[in-house]
């Protein structure tokens with residue numbers, strides 16, 4: 001089968017397998033130790049919550065970038081946009097590509113995904129999709145088709161024994177379930193064998209690479225470790241526009257970095273939610289889409305110095 005792969009597909013296969021790398025077993029106490037560290041750092045703050053608080057990857061990214069921006073977004077009800085709908089439809093189409101017995105063309109997969117999501121009555125995504133006018137729907141269909149066509153072109157067929165899972169939910173409940181950490185992994189492959197890591201977590205991205213993407217994957221690796229008791233073998237971000245990977249082996253240092261960032265972010269989110277202090281404002285490119293930009297004295301403007309450069 002390998003002979004039939006394009007160079008890009010062969011590269012993906014080689015990066016996912018990496019059979020030459022050692023796979024040392026992890027201690028059976030690893031997950032319990034991580035949980036204990038997180039709970040002891042967060043328990044006092046979590047005790048002040050009246051209702052459970054959910055924290056996902058975007059909450060952590062926001063609060064680390066600008067607390068005021070995070071607070072403003074927390075106060076807004078979730079609403080679908082073309083960008084968020086594009087990701088959900090693309091992931092559903094890719095999921096269908098992995099499980100259909102025929103090798104359907106990308107546009108067939110996209111239409112199948114759109115029809116299924118629109119026919120899911122009562123969901124907010126169905127309401128959003130059915131409310132699009134013909135032009136906006138065509139635009140969405142075209143953009144999703146581009147992503148799905150790239151995935152089909154660049155990724156090799158995924159063997160059943162790799163147990164591919166798309167839109168795989170991961171969740172950890174801490175501090176008597178007061179804190180709920182969670183998210184959805186675009187693509188998970190493989191599984192641990194005993195205490196030997198074996199899974200690979202993949203995020204599929206359009207656009208340019210960002211260090212935040214690796215932070216997101218480390219967060220998922222931490223949650224997966226708490227869930228399974230064994231960490232993933234590696235995490236990878238795959239950029240569909242360029243056909244390139246960012247790959248990281250998950251070891252004790254990676255889990256430690258993920259824990260410190262998650263705990264630090266969760267502490268800030270809890271302090272703000274409990275009204276223990278005022279949110280600070282830190283200008284960045286996020287000012288461009290921040291709901292506070294008109295009134296914020298710290299806002300970064302295009303004419304000023306870019307603090308992220």
Ligand code: SF4
Nearest residue numbers: 066282283287290296
């Ligand atoms: S405009 Fe910029 S600095 Fe001000 S709250 Fe929003 S993201 Fe933060």
